[in-house]
Amino acid sequence: EVQLVQSGAEVKEPGESLKISCQASGYSFTNYWIGWVRQRPGKGLEWMGNIYPTDSDTKYSPSFQGQVTISVDKSTSTSYLQWSSLKASDTAIYYCARAPVMVTFGGVPGWFDPWGQGTLVTVSS
Amino acid sequence: EIVLTQSPGTLSLSPGERAALSCRASQSVRSSYLAWYQQNPGQPPRLLIYDASRRATGIPDRFSGSGSGTDFTLTINSLEPEDFAVYYCQQYGTSPRTFGQGTKVEIK
Numbered sequence: 001e002v003q004l005v006q007s008g009a010e011v012k013e014p015g016e017s018l019k020i021s022c023q024a025s026g027y028s029f030t031n032y033w034i035g036w037v038r039q040r041p042g043k044g045l046e047w048m049g050n051i052y053p054t055d056s057d058t059k060y061s062p063s064f065q066g067q068v069t070i071s072v073d074k075s076t077s078t079s080y081l082q083w084s085s086l087k088a089s090d091t092a093i094y095y096c097a098r099a100p101v102m103v104t105f106g107g108v109p110g111w112f113d114p115w116g117q118g119t120l121v122t123v124s125s
Numbered sequence: 126e127i128v129l130t131q132s133p134g135t136l137s138l139s140p141g142e143r144a145a146l147s148c149r150a151s152q153s154v155r156s157s158y159l160a161w162y163q164q165n166p167g168q169p170p171r172l173l174i175y176d177a178s179r180r181a182t183g184i185p186d187r188f189s190g191s192g193s194g195t196d197f198t199l200t201i202n203s204l205e206p207e208d209f210a211v212y213y214c215q216q217y218g219t220s221p222r223t224f225g226q227g228t229k230v231e232i233k
Contacts (some may be wrong), residue, residue, distance in 0.1 A: 045170065045213055047222040061221040095169050099217075110217050111160040113172035113181060
């Protein structure tokens with residue numbers, strides 16, 4: 001069974017750093033992209049970026065470029081999302097999801113399936 | 126950036142009725158690279174449809190997707206109680222990937 005299991009909820013203060021994780025199992029980790037999506041409380045879905053574990057090729061949304069860092073550890077089939085200095089506006093649920101390689105379209109990532117269970121990040125003083 | 130506008134914002138229907146959800150793009154979605162997701166409260170989204178009209182594995186055939194270019198539709202025939210949820214469209218043909226703002230299907 002393909003599964004993405006995310007790390008637990010975090011409560012942080014503004015200015016703190018954070019790294020959350022997404023561990024994949026049940027498939028070949030390097031054959032699919034991993035994407036990250038933000039959902040603020042009561043709001044919709046926002047694409048943050050995708051990473052290809054084979055070579056760590058990373059594509060960021062302009063809205064998140066420079067605000068977060070997406071990385072992978074192939075040895076543990078884990079992707080990470082990290083912040084160097086959190087803001088209250090980063091309070092949200094963060095989802096990781098698997099995306100297929102669209103071989104007929106230059107190898108870019110496709111749709112998201114499946115999704116992790118989400119990690120709630122609360123930033124408050 | 127492609128802006129996806131979903132309508133209506135909320136759809137009030139009864140079990141057994143048919144739902145038609147619209148997703149309109151600000152520019153043509155390349156190769157109909159559009160997906161639909163369902164999200165229930167407290168749950169992650171679930172893929173329903175990809176490539177505009179292909180059902181994901183395990184999705185009941187009462188869910189169907191159609192459309193191309195800038196106009197796409199998700200149709201749910203004969204709503205079941207578990208179908209009352211929020212639905213999002215997403216395009217993955219152009220970067221940045223974008224989502225619509227969602228349509229809530231609620232029980233009338």
